[in-house]
Amino acid sequence: MKRIRRSVPAALLVLGMLGSLTACGASSDGGGQAREVKVAVGAGFYPITYADEDGKAAGYDVEVFREIDKRLPEYEFVYDVVDKETMNVGVQTGTYQIGINSMFQTEERLKTYAFPENNMGYTAVGCLYREGEEPITDFADIYNRKLRIHPNDPNGSIQNVLEDWVQAHPDMPLTMEVASGIDNNEGMDSVRAGEYDVFFQLLPVINLWPDEAKAGLAVSEPLAVVPTYPILNQSETELCDKIDQVLAELKEDGTLSKLSVETFGYDVFNL
Numbered sequence: 001m002k003r004i005r006r007s008v009p010a011a012l013l014v015l016g017m018l019g020s021l022t023a024c025g026a027s028s029d030g031g032g033q034a035r036e037v038k039v040a041v042g043a044g045f046y047p048i049t050y051a052d053e054d055g056k057a058a059g060y061d062v063e064v065f066r067e068i069d070k071r072l073p074e075y076e077f078v079y080d081v082v083d084k085e086t087m088n089v090g091v092q093t094g095t096y097q098i099g100i101n102s103m104f105q106t107e108e109r110l111k112t113y114a115f116p117e118n119n120m121g122y123t124a125v126g127c128l129y130r131e132g133e134e135p136i137t138d139f140a141d142i143y144n145r146k147l148r149i150h151p152n153d154p155n156g157s158i159q160n161v162l163e164d165w166v167q168a169h170p171d172m173p174l175t176m177e178v179a180s181g182i183d184n185n186e187g188m189d190s191v192r193a194g195e196y197d198v199f200f201q202l203l204p205v206i207n208l209w210p211d212e213a214k215a216g217l218a219v220s221e222p223l224a225v226v227p228t229y230p231i232l233n234q235s236e237t238e239l240c241d242k243i244d245q246v247l248a249e250l251k252e253d254g255t256l257s258k259l260s261v262e263t264f265g266y267d268v269f270n271l
Helices: 002-028 060-071 084-093 107-112 139-144 157-168 184-192 203-208 237-252 255-264
Strands: 035-042 075-082 098-103 121-130 199-202 217-219 224-232
Touching: 035 060, 035 084, 060 075, 060 098, 060 121, 060 224, 060 237, 060 255, 075 084, 084 098, 084 224, 121 157, 121 184, 121 203, 157 199, 157 224, 184 199, 184 217, 199 203, 224 237, 237 255
Parallel strands: 035 075, 035 098
Antiparallel strands: 098 224, 121 199, 121 217, 121 224
């Protein structure tokens, strides 16, 4: 009887140790399996967000999120390449928790989505002008030469860039008419014909156009950059805060600059 009584506490001790080990194992991964987070990737914006030859998500924004995923083990990001409208609506309604497509902030988007404080990259803004004319290297060239700027979308990044320039250089104001539904081909044709001298656009967009579409036109160097962000469903405040923290770390340790050089051939954080 004495041996039996001594063996019972020993068995309980072993069970207690096993229970402790199990509890430790559960707590090491945040108390269970990683939460799956659906990320909508805007299609057709090479080299920032697109589908590779196998149909898988690829591009700068995707690589940034793969780095974020490594540092947030409590989440597992799953990528779905979709058109931009599907991404926008999907994030707004919660079908997707995150959308990535070189997105910049606008007043309307700030009302619709959650944004981290830290941006994930920059998209360069350039312009098209007539081939053979003096190169355009900055906004001062446009002002000093009194070049006429083709209209652009009032809610687009170009308008924001020009407003920033005017605010920083009130002695060299640039003016641009705004109009919705700007057609890129019409803009290029107008510059070729001499109706306007400059047509602004995001450089990654310009680079997507075939050479024949840009015939007779020259492309400027980057004139400015627009900070870009992921968009999140408004209910994802905790996830947004964690992504923001990791983005700060990736910027600080040079990871974002490294990915930029690998993708674009230059560091967008130095433009």
